[in-house]
Amino acid sequence: MQAEFKVFHSSQSFALEMGGELPSIQLAYETLGKLNAQKDNVVWVCHAFTGSYEVSDWWQGLVGLGKLFNPENHFIICCNILGSHYGSTGPLSVNPLTGEPYYHSFPHVTIRDVIQSFELLRKDLGINKIKTCIGGSLGGQQALEWAIMQPDLIENLILIATNAVHSPWGIAFNESQRMSIEVDPTWKESQPRAGIEGMKAARATALISYRNYETYQVTQARQENTTGEALRAISYQRYQGEKLAARFNAYSYYVLSNMMDSQDVGRNRGGVVRALKSIKARTLVIGIKSDALFPIVEQEYLAKHIPGASFQVIDSLYGHDGFLIESGLMTKAIRLWQKLLRLEVNPMADFFRELESKQIFYAS
Template identity: 75%
Template sequence: MNNLFKYNQPFQLEAGGILPELELAYQTLGELNKDCSNVVWICHAFTGSHDVEDWWQGLVGRGKLYNPDRHFIICVNVLGSHYGSTGPLSINPATGEPYYHTFPFITIRDIVNSFDLLREHLGIQKIKTCIGGSLGGQQAVEWAISQPDLIKNLILIATNAQHSPWGIAFNESQRMAIEVDPTWKESHPQAGIEGMKAARATALISYRNYETYGITQARNDEPLGKAHRAMGYQRYQGEKLAQRFNAYSYYVLSQVMDSQDVGRGRGGLVQALSQIKAKTLVMGIKSDTLFPINEQAFLAKHIPGATFQALDSLYGHDGFLIESQLITKAIKLWKKFVRLDVNPMYDFFKRLEKKEVAV
């Protein structure tokens, strides 16, 4: 079910700005049980939406790991995004016009604080599982720190505690591509759209890797002067995003990702992560070049009792969206080991490869 939560009071932002009011588009699947113990809160990534069955259909749906017949599943479109929550194309109550370039700077913490308003509105006192990958994982880990007693199980995939200079450089390169679009200085919904196409093409390089392109976009002895497959792929990805997103939200959310630093104001990263009480599974993708696996190893090292699992995938960072079967197996095994109180640093997949366990 698609819903809209309206908060008609000023919302203070971490960087000092204020949203006079806010709206959050969200989806719920399934029914809340009597003791409210079946809540699964899924945090979406950069250009994702609250329609979690669409972008994570391998994990969510009837017969899947997160089944609405058993779970009450919530996914919320983040502030700044394109899919119904307050963002750059929303009307600014102070002016009666869309925000466009005047939309205030927001952070991961602002997004989490907005989630908490919705949670209170829904009367949810405990989240059984909070899960997210990439930007979604940044939200999940921030929430587990800011509200240590709220989340029972925390699952973090291809994410980090602090966004790296490497990741920030990729995002700044994408913002520069938007800025050189001559229409970017204008104020209309299509402003900067050609620049965003180039930005998305840049992003795809970081979402995949050398080996991915070598296989999926392999050269086929094209005649001189004919476009290579990789060229067409980059342009296709830019066009595809332009049909469903806008450059303002893209720009804003890239800055949101850069804001990630759970140690800010908390005595540093290690001190902040040590505050997490949730039982935690951290998964990293060995071929991820944007959120390298050492970032997930850092999370697992400093979150008390956390489990770390390295996943093999051809698809780099995008593996968290594509490798649903692999992720499902890892989560199921982790849940078994948590119940049995087995050493959380055990390597699940070594046992799988030896056929010592069945899923």
């Protein structure tokens, strides 16, 4: 079943949480499957940091024919977020007020701004209920914010390797990456490739937080009698920087890292716990045991304070990136959760904890 690429346009000014506005916005998105007559088969996937609307490409283990989210049964939507590189309004877009690309003048956009833009698209599509909203990392931050902002909209909420408040640890990683971009001598220029060398270094820094010590020990193990640039870890870091530079831009990278730092669901809501307790969606929280960037304690916190939430752990070699790689384990965890919901079994009951203690979801 072919995916359909579409672009939503809004000619009205779009007010931003931190002040200022965008004169107009557009959102690039992709749909798979068909909206049924009851309009109750919507699966909205929120993409992560440098992801795109092409969810069947970057999450092909979960989305596609015969997969957990099957376009034969579901109407699947993935929308490129504001500030990103893949067709939605961002730093390389032309500012209609000046006729020139935004570049450095692109304003600060928060997670809440992203959800406000999703709301415009949702209403334009005539969708009044989302069957399942799912996201990992920055995508999980979006899904969580949406469930708080519109408590009656989402029926099932799946949060993977994400948090309610971005930690000082995570912010420090992001600031280190922004500093790498800032020292690139081209960063002050107004041209599409500005800061690209700095972004390569930023990506290499990010990758360390996406993986962990054990990941590198296995996947980039030293070979006997090698040194210098022949060391696998060195060539790997450089390869990853070049790979991102071929498909992304430093302006969006900078904007989205600041967006991630904005995550605080308790802001102007009376605190984080109060915000989480307002969620009405049936919620599954999935953490990755080896995640160094969004450690498991952050998902435990979500599950503790979201009413009736289930919490599951996936043991992966790949750290934070496990949410993109371990599709099989995530599918098993989500399918069991869905089964327990159908049986009206409390996912946090002793039965469910017993299954977890037997390491149903753990890979060796």
